[in-house]
Amino acid sequence: MSVHLGYSIPINVFGPGLCIAHRGTIVVNKDTIIGENCRIHACTNIGSGRDNVLLAPKIGNCVYIGPGAKIFGNVEIADNIAIGANSVVNKSFYEKGISIAGVPAKKINNKGSDGMVITATKIISVPALHEAVERPL
Template sequence: MGKNYKRPKLIGDDIWKFQRLLRKTEYYNNCQKSRVHKLYLKYLFFRLHRVSVHLGYSIPINVFGPGLCIAHRGTIVVNKAARVGENCRIHACTNIGSGRDSIILAPKIGNDVYVGPGAKIFGNIEIADNIAIGANSVVNKSFYEKGISIAGVPAKKISNKGSDGMVFSATKMISIPAPQETIDRTTVIEQVKW
């Protein structure tokens, strides 16, 4: 999350608090089975629901792998049957849902995937590792090639540069620019005329 301190501050750090509460709820749901822990789990679900409503998230437990990074507050809706791998970065106004045929057939998304703002990913599809999904894209088919960028309505491959072009560090996300191509000026003028 790019923080240089160990615990969230009392005021602010709402997204970080949500992620910690999400992981704590997953732990008590998956690992602790005593009666006392089940009662505490109900309390954690209540708190998670309140924080989710406050931030605009509808993210169920046990969907995202380790390293989840939520960039902003805003509407994020995820189907409970979806599965997302490690180190996913997800932006606001994103929807990961099922298709119209079945609510249990949801996307399976690989590791190190970048999901741009407003992206809609739905259906019984698979997204490979290291894929960058562009803003406002509608992804309704599978992409098995690793390390590419996809965008559009419906989404299609637009580049061979995937989320590998973004370095996720403990302090900040750095975008590595692509090498500049030299373009002949007369070619550009001829294309503009058409």
């Protein structure tokens, strides 16, 4: 399926609630760690730095990754950050709930990813799943 849709996403890289906005090229390094409820767009590359291929990004929960974003190296991205389209992220951002953009990326405002990410893990809870199973069709 990944070949047909243009994805190169190894298993167990993303936490639950991943939202792929539309098909297109998405390449993610196998050593990347990404939290829950991430929204990612096409033409995105998340990879290791050239100095050490084992040091890949660590990305928090509820992060919005805009189309064409490049995130690489031993960087950390805090929770609820929005990464603008075509941004190049090559340093860490530890402040939660901000928006970053540019080449190289820098903080542009305090809006963050609120309203841009669907928190699927909160919508689909275990009790709701049990109720759906027990309810007759």
